[in-house]
Amino acid sequence: MQTGGANGSVRAGVAVAACGVLLMSLSACGGSGADGGAEGDGASGGKAGRAEARTVDLKRIPGVGDRLQEKIPAGSRQVVAVYGENKDSADSTVVLYTKHGSTWDRTRTWNGHNGKKGWTTDHHEGDKRSPVGVFTLSDAGGVLADPGARLPYTRSASFQAPHYWAESHWHDFDYVIAIDYNRVKGTSPSDPTRPEGQSKGGSIWLHMDHGSGTSACVSLSKSGMRYLLRTLDPDQHPVVVMGDKADLKA
Structure with a gap:
């Protein structure tokens, strides 16, 4: 079943067909490790998002150097910034910035996780590191009903993580937002198509956190995901x- 976002449009096209196809797509987000635990892009409870006092005169996104700052589209008025603790850490902080006029406001902050081995500027399938960069956010979905998403939202039980994964990972994909890394925009997050080739990796999402590192995705609390789904607006790019x-500062 597919549903539209808050604008009421009905999502046609890519149904999340068979679990076999979906598992190919989820391979970047999770899997069973040698120890029997999931290696998925995770979902912990995390801390609830914190409302921030309005910050005046932020002319640019803090902690982001010219190289990446210049890749933020001029028309973008919503930026989700993910600050990894260090190159080899799975811990990160997720911050939503909203632009008003010519300045950015720090809107919400959450604790989160990224790839279990940290970060890379040259991500490839299976390296367990999240890619560094600026990526658009175009599509969303999950196991649960549309919570009022503004991005096009695809609901399907096929998003359900396999139950041979550790139980702590079973709800990882209740809500997801596709990060537009090596994927086709305008399709379900579960679409396995990788335009730049399978080896470059893909199926990298924002999704619910299970309290530890992921295979490449970024995870945050359920309340954080619900907030982002209800707030991120395609019209705000x-x-x-x-x-x-x-790397963010470089």
């Missing part, structure tokens, strides 16, 4: 700026 703090 939302993007994610993500990486370890050193």
Whole structure:
């Protein structure tokens, strides 16, 4: 079943067909490790998002150097910034910035996780590192009903993580937002198509957190995901700026 976002449009086209196809797509977000635990892009409870006091005169996204700052589209008025603790850490902080006039306001902050081995500027399938960069946010979906998403939302039980994964990962994909890394925009997040080739990796999402590192995705709390789904607006051209703090500043 597919549903539209808050604008009431009905999503046609890519149904999340068979679990076999979906598992190919989810491989970047999770899987069973040798120890029997999931290696998925995770979902912990995390801390609830914190409302921030309005910050005046932020002319640019804090902690982001010219190289990545210049890749933020001029028309973007919503930026999800993911600040990794360091290159080899799975811990990160997720911040939503909203532009009013010519300045950015720090709107919400959540604790989160990224790839279990940290970050890379040259992500490839299976490296367990999240890609550094600026990526658009175009499509969403999940196991649960549309919570009032503004992005086009695809609901399907086929998003359900396999139950041979650790139980802590079963709800990872209740809500997801596709990060537009090596994917086709305008399709369900579960669409396995990778225009730049399978080896470059893909199926990298924002999704619910299970309290530890992921295979490449970024995870945050359920309340954080619900907030982002209800807030990120295609008309505001939302993007994610993500990486370890050193690479973000470079």
